[in-house]
Amino acid sequence: MINTRCLSRATLRAPHAPRLSRDVASKSRPQVRTATHPYAHRRQQHFVRSVATVTTLFATATAWQWYNGEKIFRDVHAEEPPQEQEVEFEKPRRQAQSTEDNRNIISSQHLQVLKSWENPGVYAWGSNSGRVVAPDSQESFIKSPRRIPFFDGVLLRDIKLDRNFAAAIDEKGDLLQWGTAFSKETTSPTRTxxxxxxxxxxxxxxxxxxxxxxxxxxxxxxxxxxxxxxxxxxxxxxxxxxxxxxxxxxxxxxxxxxxxxxxxxxxxxxxxxxxxxxxxxxxxxxxxxxxxxxxxxxxxxxxxxxxxxxxxxxxxxxxxxxxxxxxxxxxxxxxxxxxVSDAAGRAFAFGDNSFGQLGFEFNPEAxxxxxxxxxATQKLYAGTSQQASVTNVFAGGNTSFLTIEATKPVASARDSTRVQADTWGFGFGLTGQLGNGRWIHNQSSPIKIPTFSGLYEYDEHNNSVIPIKLHNMSIGQSHAAAIMDNVASVAVSGKSKRLTENDTNWGRDILFWGNNEYYQIGTGKRSNVPMPTYIQPLDQRAEEERTASVFGWGKQLREKDMHRFQITPKSKVRVNGRMVDMEQKVECGRGCTAVYSAV
Structure with missing residues (x-):
């Protein structure tokens, strides 16, 4: 057979040489016997010298490794086996010492409600440039909720906040003012x-x-x-x-x-x-x-x-x-x-419309x-056969909101009418204050806020499905908060014999969104929040102590177990030895936020 490799080389060297037939090539191949080959002796000597050289090099390398304690050999081939880690099992939950202690163990929300009753006061956070949210501090920002010591144990009727001044009404109906715009010398709320x-x-x-x-x-x-x-x-x-x-x-x-x-x-x-x-x-x-x-x-x-x-x-x-x-x-x-909105469910708007905050198409000439x-709120439900009725209006900065209840006409007395509660926003939303998850400069037509629209829950007391409406909204200059009207329970006093040890209090859900330049959202971060979000409990130290005492886990597990902040609805409780109707309220101001105990 012709050697293809040799033939290729020959062809490349002499491209014009004539090809030989298979028979001719076979006859022309030299017939050589190995025993009489003239170079066989030289090849044998070369082989012996190669073997000797390799043997010498191997012996030298072996001696060098032995001299250095076989360090290289250990580093390359002798890897230490990984040590087995000891398995840490989850520690059992602490045993409750009383019925009320068992409720605290079961629910963080129950503990939050009790704390709001036992320690009324004001939590504030956000810009402190005017010494409003922390009058006794020189910090420029308060990143997470902090109590104002002056209001410890104090009930308020109302509070309003600006970056440079604040005002509040105490339980007696007197006006309190503080902040650098009020007085640079006074660092404590003063009656005016x-x-x-x-x-x-x-x-x-x-x-x-x-x-x-x-x-x-x-x-x-x-x-x-x-x-x-x-x-x-x-x-x-x-x-x-x-x-x-x-x-x-x-x-x-x-x-x-x-x-x-x-x-x-x-x-x-x-x-x-x-x-x-x-x-x-x-x-x-x-x-x-x-x-x-x-x-x-x-x-x-x-x-x-x-x-x-x-x-x-x-x-x-x-x-x-x-x-x-x-x-x-x-x-x-x-x-x-x-x-403004009227009793018939209609809404009216007037004033500046530079960002569509009136809900009308922007007109640069007007x-x-x-x-x-x-x-025209009925147009928002065109094609749905639902009747829209405005239940409330909210505004702040350059943003507006409507709450609407949409119902379908009842065909007969047997049909049940299901109410759909929706929230619509419009206006300026470049820093997320519209709450729809988008950054919008000008939203002139109302847009539905998914977080607060079309929600339902099961009411165990009435055995029926009911819509989750908005209880209230507080709209600041560039951020906002909303309190949901979800089913809450604040009837557990710890002394009722009709309640079991597993019955607990829980409040209403509260969410924040919008501009966070001054940490006014309460997340502890400075990034803007375009979607309504929960924050951690106001008294985080009490929450951490509760989790540590109950479970005894590390920091990572405590954060995982921590619940969200829920605001306490109105209830009759004992404060300072007397019975009062008290609830927690939220106020979003200009660059700052407060949650206070209200009467």
Whole structure:
């Protein structure tokens, strides 16, 4: 047979050489016998020398390894076997010492409820540039919820927060103020307006608006210096010819000429304007700040400007007459816009619409609407045969929200009507404050918030499925919080014989979202949160101590076992030796947040 490799080389060397046939090639191959080959002796000598050389090298390497203690051989081939780790079994749960102790072991939420009853007060976090959330600290940010020592054991009626000032109403109805904008020397909340039996608050850019239980509305300067030097109205007395002067400057802005028995029931304020709602459903507006007069239609009075305002004070109230005939039930204000809703489930908006916060298509030639305009909420449910009814309105910064209950018409008396509770948001959402998981600069048409829409739960008490509605929302300038109206239980006192040792308290779910520049969300991180999220319990030390005492595990397992924060709903409990109706409330301010014990 022809050697193909040799033939290829031959062909390459002589490409024009003629090919030989198989027979000719076989005959021309030389016939050589191995025994008489002339080079056989030389090949044998070369083989002997190669074997000797390899033997010598091997002996030398062996001696070198033996001399060095066979270190190389051990490193390459003698790997130590891995040590067996001792298996650590999960430790058993601590045995309860009492019925109440067993409830604490079972549920973190039960412990949270008890702590809120036993230790009422205020937790605050976020920006501390104005020494608001931590008056006794020089820290710029408070990253996680921290108690304000001044309010330990104190119940409040309301609280409002700004980065540079804050105001609160204590249980007696007196106004408390603090922060650097109030006073740079005072580091503790100070009583200012007293004896008015205040019940709720609102804040503008530089003033505090307070509503009394009798329906009177007061505006107070934020600055303590202005309170001391400003005009002080004369107080009236039941004693004839007897009058006295208040010790601080304030103005009364209760709407004049109210009907018999009519009084202001709600107040809300933006940066420069405020709304007042009366018990008969009428709405009044006025300028609530002193830096700029409202000029973006947020007062709801067409044509009202600084130049066209009537005689008298610049902040006198004006009734929004275009809302007559619509019994308004709720009012809300953002920085420069307003929202209202009536008893028939309709919503109206007016003011600035630069980011679509009114729910209308943005028009660059008309950036604001100066008269209340109806929102087409029924279009949101087009093609579903559902009837939409607005139940509440919320606003803050440049963002707005609606809560809507959608129902289908009942065909017969046997059919059961299922209510679908939804939440819709619109406006500015570039830092996540819309809560829909997206970063949107301008959302002019309402968009459904999935976290708070179409939710249901089973009510064991009534043996039926019910919708999970929103109990309340607090909208700050760029972040927000929502309290769910889920089924809660705060009936366990630990003394009832009808309850078992496994019955526990639990509160309502509360979620936060939006801008987190100042750690105002409460996650301990600074990244913005576009989707509503839970945070850890306010008293994390108590939660960690509970988990450690119950399970005795390490830090990693304690964090895994830690529950989320649940807010305590209203219940009658004993505080400081007396029975009171108390609940926890949340307040999202401008760059900061607070959760407080409210009455």
């Amino acid at each position: 307006l007293t004896g008015k039996n205040l019940k709720s608050l609102a804040i503008s850019r530089d003033r505090v608006i307070a509503l009394s239980s009798s329906g009177d509305v007061y505006t107070i300067p934020v600055s303590q210096e202005e309170q001391r030097t400003g005009d002080k109205p004369a107080s009236t007395s039941w004693i004839p010819f007897w009058g006295s002067s208040n010790n601080i400057s304030y103005r009364t802005r209760t709407p004049p000429n109210l009907a018999w028995g009519e009084k202001v029931t709600q107040i809300s304020s933006g940066l420069e304007h405020a709304l007042m709602l009366t018990s008969t459903g009428r709405v009044f507006s006025f300028a609530s700040g002193t830096q700029d007069f409202p000029a973006k239609g947020q007062l709801g009075i067409p044509g009202l400007t600084w130049e066209t305002r009537p005689e008298g004070g610049f902040d006198i109230p004006h009734e929004i007459t275009t809302l007559k005939g619509f019994p308004i039930q709720h009012v809300a204000t953002g920085d420069n816009h307003s929202l 950036k604001y609407v100066d008269a209340p305009s109806l929102l």
